[in-house]
Amino acid sequence: MKRKTTHLLFVLAISLGLLSACTERIDIDLQEEFTKLAVEGYVSRGNQEFAYVKLTKTSGYFSNEAAPPVSGATVAVTDGNDVFLFNEDVGEPGYYRPPGNFPGDADKTYQLKINLARDISGESYFEASETMPPLSDQIDSIRVVYRSDFEFWAVEFYGYDPPGPNYYMFHALRNGLLITDSISKVNITDDKLVDDIYIYGAYVMVFDRTQLNPGDRFTLITSSITKGYFDFITELQTEIHPKNPLFSGPPANVSSNLSSGAVGYFAAFPSVYTETVVR
Amino acid sequence: MPKRILFFIFFLFAFQAVVFAQKGRLTLSGFISDKHDGERLPGATILVKGLNKGTASNNYGFYSISLPPGNYRLVYSFVGYANVVIELGLLKDTTLNIELGAASKRLKEVEITENVSQENVNSNQMSVNTITAKTIQSIPMFMGEVDLVKALQLLPGVKFVAEGTSGFSVRGGSPDQNLVLLDEATVYNAGHLMGFFSVFNNDAVKSVKLYKGDLPARYGGRLSSLVDVRMKEGNNKKFHGNGGIGLVASRLTLEGPLAKNKASFMVSGRRTYADLFLRLSKDEILNKSALYFYDMNTKVNWSINQKNHLFLSGYFGKDVFKGGQFKMDWGNATGTLRWNHIFHEKLFSNFTFVVNRFNYSLGIPEGNIQAFLWESNLTDYTFKGDFSWYANTNNTVRFGVSSVYHDFFPGTIQGLGDSASFGAYSIPSNYAIESGVYLSNTQKIGALFTLKYGLRLSVFNNMGPGTVFSYDDAGEAVDSTQYAPGKIYNTYVGLEPRLGVVLKLNEVSSLKASYSRNNQYIQQAENSTGGSPLSIWFPASPNVKPQVGDQLALGYFRNFKQGLYETSSELYYKKVKNAIDFRDHADLLLNKFIEGELLVGKGWSYGVELMAKKTSGKLSGWVSYTWSRTLQQIDGISNNDPYPASYDRPHDFSIVLNYNLGEQVSFGLTWVYLTGQPITFPVGRYEYGNVVVPVYSERNSYRLPDYHRLDLSFTWRDKEKPGKKWHNSINVSVYNAYGRKNPWVINFQSDPNDPNVTYAEVTYLFGIIPSITYNFRF
Numbered sequence A: 001m002k003r004k005t006t007h008l009l010f011v012l013a014i015s016l017g018l019l020s021a022c023t024e025r026i027d028i029d030l031q032e033e034f035t036k037l038a039v040e041g042y043v044s045r046g047n048q049e050f051a052y053v054k055l056t057k058t059s060g061y062f063s064n065e066a067a068p069p070v071s072g073a074t075v076a077v078t079d080g081n082d083v084f085l086f087n088e089d090v091g092e093p094g095y096y097r098p099p100g101n102f103p104g105d106a107d108k109t110y111q112l113k114i115n116l117a118r119d120i121s122g123e124s125y126f127e128a129s130e131t132m133p134p135l136s137d138q139i140d141s142i143r144v145v146y147r148s149d150f151e152f153w154a155v156e157f158y159g160y161d162p163p164g165p166n167y168y169m170f171h172a173l174r175n176g177l178l179i180t181d182s183i184s185k186v187n188i189t190d191d192k193l194v195d196d197i198y199i200y201g202a203y204v205m206v207f208d209r210t211q212l213n214p215g216d217r218f219t220l221i222t223s224s225i226t227k228g229y230f231d232f233i234t235e236l237q238t239e240i241h242p243k244n245p246l247f248s249g250p251p252a253n254v255s256s257n258l259s260s261g262a263v264g265y266f267a268a269f270p271s272v273y274t275e276t277v278v279r
Numbered sequence B: 001m002p003k004r005i006l007f008f009i010f011f012l013f014a015f016q017a018v019v020f021a022q023k024g025r026l027t028l029s030g031f032i033s034d035k036h037d038g039e040r041l042p043g044a045t046i047l048v049k050g051l052n053k054g055t056a057s058n059n060y061g062f063y064s065i066s067l068p069p070g071n072y073r074l075v076y077s078f079v080g081y082a083n084v085v086i087e088l089g090l091l092k093d094t095t096l097n098i099e100l101g102a103a104s105k106r107l108k109e110v111e112i113t114e115n116v117s118q119e120n121v122n123s124n125q126m127s128v129n130t131i132t133a134k135t136i137q138s139i140p141m142f143m144g145e146v147d148l149v150k151a152l153q154l155l156p157g158v159k160f161v162a163e164g165t166s167g168f169s170v171r172g173g174s175p176d177q178n179l180v181l182l183d184e185a186t187v188y189n190a191g192h193l194m195g196f197f198s199v200f201n202n203d204a205v206k207s208v209k210l211y212k213g214d215l216p217a218r219y220g221g222r223l224s225s226l227v228d229v230r231m232k233e234g235n236n237k238k239f240h241g242n243g244g245i246g247l248v249a250s251r252l253t254l255e256g257p258l259a260k261n262k263a264s265f266m267v268s269g270r271r272t273y274a275d276l277f278l279r280l281s282k283d284e285i286l287n288k289s290a291l292y293f294y295d296m297n298t299k300v301n302w303s304i305n306q307k308n309h310l311f312l313s314g315y316f317g318k319d320v321f322k323g324g325q326f327k328m329d330w331g332n333a334t335g336t337l338r339w340n341h342i343f344h345e346k347l348f349s350n351f352t353f354v355v356n357r358f359n360y361s362l363g364i365p366e367g368n369i370q371a372f373l374w375e376s377n378l379t380d381y382t383f384k385g386d387f388s389w390y391a392n393t394n395n396t397v398r399f400g401v402s403s404v405y406h407d408f409f410p411g412t413i414q415g416l417g418d419s420a421s422f423g424a425y426s427i428p429s430n431y432a433i434e435s436g437v438y439l440s441n442t443q444k445i446g447a448l449f450t451l452k453y454g455l456r457l458s459v460f461n462n463m464g465p466g467t468v469f470s471y472d473d474a475g476e477a478v479d480s481t482q483y484a485p486g487k488i489y490n491t492y493v494g495l496e497p498r499l500g501v502v503l504k505l506n507e508v509s510s511l512k513a514s515y516s517r518n519n520q521y522i523q524q525a526e527n528s529t530g531g532s533p534l535s536i537w538f539p540a541s542p543n544v545k546p547q548v549g550d551q552l553a554l555g556y557f558r559n560f561k562q563g564l565y566e567t568s569s570e571l572y573y574k575k576v577k578n579a580i581d582f583r584d585h586a587d588l589l590l591n592k593f594i595e596g597e598l599l600v601g602k603g604w605s606y607g608v609e610l611m612a613k614k615t616s617g618k619l620s621g622w623v624s625y626t627w628s629r630t631l632q633q634i635d636g637i638s639n640n641d642p643y644p645a646s647y648d649r650p651h652d653f654s655i656v657l658n659y660n661l662g663e664q665v666s667f668g669l670t671w672v673y674l675t676g677q678p679i680t681f682p683v684g685r686y687e688y689g690n691v692v693v694p695v696y697s698e699r700n701s702y703r704l705p706d707y708h709r710l711d712l713s714f715t716w717r718d719k720e721k722p723g724k725k726w727h728n729s730i731n732v733s734v735y736n737a738y739g740r741k742n743p744w745v746i747n748f749q750s751d752p753n754d755p756n757v758t759y760a761e762v763t764y765l766f767g768i769i770p771s772i773t774y775n776f777r778f
Helices: A002-015 A227-240 B002-019 B109-113 B133-137 B148-152 B274-280
Strands: A022-026 A037-045 A052-057 A074-078 A083-088 A095-097 A109-120 A123-131 A139-147 A152-160 A167-174 A187-190 A198-208 A217-225 A263-277 B026-034 B045-048 B053-056 B062-067 B070-077 B084-090 B098-100 B128-132 B158-160 B168-170 B178-182 B205-211 B225-231 B240-245 B249-259 B263-272 B290-305 B308-323 B326-344 B347-364 B372-392 B395-415 B424-427 B430-445 B449-463 B466-471 B477-483 B488-506 B509-520 B522-525 B536-539 B547-560 B565-582 B598-614 B619-634 B651-661 B665-674 B682-688 B691-696 B707-717 B727-735 B743-750 B758-764 B769-777
Touching: A037 A109, A037 A123, A037 B682, A052 A074, A052 A109, A052 B682, A109 A263, A123 A263, A139 A217, A139 A263, A152 A217, A167 A198, A167 A227, A187 A198, A187 A227, A198 A217, A217 A227, A227 A263, A227 B691, A263 B682, B026 B084, B045 B062, B053 B062, B062 B372, B070 B098, B084 B098, B128 B133, B128 B148, B133 B148, B133 B205, B148 B205, B249 B290, B372 B536, B395 B536, B449 B509, B466 B488, B565 B619, B691 B743
Parallel strands: A037 A263, B026 B098, B178 B225
Antiparallel strands: A022 B758, A037 A052, A052 A095, A074 A083, A074 A109, A083 A095, A109 A123, A139 A152, A152 A198, A167 A187, A167 A217, A217 A263, B026 B062, B045 B053, B045 B070, B070 B084, B128 B205, B158 B168, B205 B225, B240 B249, B240 B769, B249 B263, B263 B290, B290 B308, B308 B326, B326 B347, B347 B372, B372 B395, B395 B424, B395 B430, B430 B449, B449 B488, B466 B477, B488 B509, B509 B547, B522 B536, B547 B565, B565 B598, B598 B619, B619 B651, B651 B665, B665 B707, B682 B691, B707 B727, B727 B769, B743 B758
16 A cells, blocks of 8 residues: 555656656666575465475676576475475476475474585575464455456455464466466565454455456465565565655665575465455 | 863853943843834844944844943944944933835945945854845746745755755755754644645745754754744735746735734735646546645734734645545644743843644545545644843843653554454554753954853653553564653753854954754654655654764855955864664554664764855855765664765755846846765666566665756846836746756666566656746735
C-alpha cells in the first residue's frame, strides 16, 4: 500500500506542471571493486518449486552478461541430525539440487555449508542458517475478483493469522504455470494490521487485466517466511525499483544471511497451495 | 562544572557594568513605523549626531536610548526610506514615535546612497541575512510564484536539497535543523505540493531574517538556522488590496484600518489550480485526480495605547490530493497571540502564546472496498515571555523564558466499515516539554568594541503516558517500559552559550567573531532528500540523545559608497555531536520501533562565504560564492568511515540581479551554480530470483553532474498618476532559460527485453518553463 501511494504521488509530482520532465539513458563510468559469491538457496516443505542452491559470482554493474556460474563446489544442508548433499545439475552449471524430495519441517534449523573448489576473493568456505517458521493451518479459500475501477484482478484471501509476528510470501500459478517467475513479481506482507484475526478478503496480490482470463485455474502459493527473508525481499524489491528524491532513502546494499561476505540468501519456508477458478 | 562557574562569573561582571551605570540620564524611546501604511519597522537605526552613539529598533519597531540632558540632532534611518532628522532638547524622559517615508524615486542614485545605513558593518549579529518582501518579489521564480524559501536558497551558505523544492540546508545541516517561525509559530513542514511551493504567501509577508547558526539567545532548539518570518500587520491608515492571477495560483490580500492609527487587519488567501493541467493527461488515473492547495494568512493588531499593543495572527493551509477513491490531505495551522507591553521606557516586553499543528491523513473513505484511514499529527502549545532592558547607552539586556508542550501523534492506520479486511495499527502518542531560560547582554565598550554574550539554559522533559522500548545492537526491540500519565520519565539539560564580538575598524568596516552552541531535542524521521509530507517528527528520549551543535564563525564586513555596496566574508566551522542518521532500508513510516532504526555519530562542516550586494539604485542585487564541505561519520554507515553528507556541495555560486529601466519596466536575472550532489552508485551486481541486484559503492562516493540554471523575468507596471487607485502589472518569467538538463535522479535499471542488460537512466525534472502572472493593487 505504501509503495503504491508514494508511486502515485511521485507520478503526480512529476506531471504537475512539470510536463517537461523527461528521462534518457546516459553513460556512466563505474569502478568494479570486488568479486563476491552470490547464493540463492531454498529448502521448503510442500513446495516443489523451491529446493535448490544456485551459486554465481558478482560482476561489474554494466557487464551485461548472465552471472558466471560457480561449478564444482561441495554443497550440503544439515538439520542437526541429517546431512543432505546437494549435487550439481549436469545440465545447469551452478545449480545444486537435493537427491529427491527435500523433507522440510517447521521449527527445524537448517544450515547451509558451501566449500568452493576455487576461492573467490580469498574465501572458499561459506555458511548460513535459517529456521523454518510454522504456517497457519487455517488458510481457507481465495477468490479472484476483477476491479473495473482500477482495471486489475485482485486475489482475496480468507484465513486466520496466528498470534505473534508472521511474514507471508505469495506466488501464483496460472493453469499450473508459475507467473511470479521473478522475485520482483512476488508479493510479501507482514501481519502488522491483521495479527491474530481472521483475514476476511484482504487483497494479497493484484494482476493486470491481461494477465488472467475468466476460466483460468488460479493457484496461490502461500509461504511463511522468516523476518530475515522478509527484510531481504523488501530490500531487494526496493533496490531494483527506480528511486526518486522525494520518497526514497539512500541506496543501500541488500542484506544477506551468508558468512564471509557472500551476497544473497538461504531461505527455508513451508508452503500451502490454494486453488480457485477465475470468473 | 568549571565551565559553568566561568559563565557565572562572566555574568556577574556583566551586570556590575549595568548596575553601576551612570545616574542622571534621560531616556528617549518610541516606535518607528512606515508613514504610508503604519507598519512597524524593525531594524531601523537612530544615530545621535556628534555623540556618535546610536541604537536600532527591535522586532516590534521599538527603540530606547539613554542620554544626558541636552540638545541633540537625531537621524532616524532605514534602508529604502528617507532619513528623518529631529532637533530635540531633551529635558525629561521623552516618548517620540517616528514615521519614515519611502525614499523618493526621483532622487538620483548618488543622493539615495546618503540614506543608506551601515547596518551590515555595525550590527552585532553575524551570519545573518535579511530579505524584504519587495526584494523577494523582484526575483524570477518557478511558475511565476513568488517564494520566500526559494529566495533564501540564493543566499550564501544556503542550498536547496532537491531541485525546485522548499527544503533547504544551511551550512550543511539537514532541513529539520532549521527553525522556521511564522510570527513566532513553528512551521514543521514548509512545503506545499510535494515541496515545490513553500507555505509562505509573499503578499502576507513583511520581512524574513535568516540566522545561520548564531541564534540569538532567545531562540533555540535547532542546530543550523532560524528563519524568522514576520507577517504584515496591515495598513492602519487606508484600505488597500492586492492580488494576482498566475498559471498555477491566484492570490488576494486585503488590509486596512479597523480604527485609524489604532487597529488594523490583514487577510491574504491563495488557491492553486495546477491540477487542471492533469485533465490534459492521457493517463486515466491522472486525469481523474485532483491535487491542489490553499492557504490563508490573517492578522489583526490593536494599539491599545503607547504601552500596550496586541497582535493576533493565524495561518491555515491545506494540500489535497485525490486519485480514484483514494484521498490524502495535509497541512499546517498556526495561531499566535502577542502582547507587547512597555513596563517602563527602558523595559520592553513581549508575551507570546502559540498553538501550531501539522497533520496529515490519507485513506479510502468508508463505504468503499478496502476502506482505510491513516492519520498523524503533531501539536505544539507555546508560551514565551521576552524582555528587553535598555539599561543604558552601552548595555542592552535581554532575558526571558519559553516553554513548549509537544504532543506527538505519530500515526494510526485502521480498516473502516463492516467489511474491513484488516484491523488497526497505532503508534502510541508521546509527550514532551521543551523549556528555555535565557539572559544576554549587548555591551558597547568604547567606540570600537561591541560584545554580545548570552546563555540559554534549555530543559527537555519526556512526559507520560509513554512506552519506552529498549533495543539491542541490531535495533530490535527487546523490552519495554510503560510510564503513567503526567510522569516525567526523562530529562535533558543543555547549557547553550552564545558569544559575539564586533571590532569596528573604521566607519565602513568591521571584524566580527561568534561562537554559539545549540541543542536540538526534536527531529524529523526522513531519509529522502525531498519534501515528502508523510514524515514524522520524534523527540529525544531515553534512547535518543539530543543533538548538540557548536559553531565558530569569523567575518570581515566592509561597505563602499556610504553603504550602497555591502560586502561580507565569513569563515565557519561547525561540529555536531550525537548526529542522527538511519539504518540502511530504515522503515520510518508507521513503525513503533522507529528509535531502533537510528544510527548515531558525528558531523562537521566548514566553509567560506563571500557576498557582495548593491542595496539600491537602478541596478540592485547580489553575487555570492560559498566554498564548503560537510562530512559525517556514523557507526554503521560506510564501514564507520567519514563520508560526504547529501548536502555537501563544495562550490555554490549565485547571482541575483534586478534592473529598473524607469518606473514602468524592470528585469530580473538569477543564475545559480552548485557542485553535483554526492550519490551512491552500484559498482557490481548479482542475480537472485531472476533479477539483477545492484551492489553499491560506499555511501556518497560518486557525484551527480554539476547543477546550474538561469532564470529571467520581465515586469511591466502601468504609469503612476496622482489620484489613480488601481494599478496593474504583468510579470513574465522563464525558469531554466537555457534549458540546462540538470539530473534530478539517476536510476539503474534492467532492460525489460533482456534482463542481463543494465543501463543508467537520468531523469530531468524541468526544461525551459515560461510563465506569466498578472498582478494588481488598489
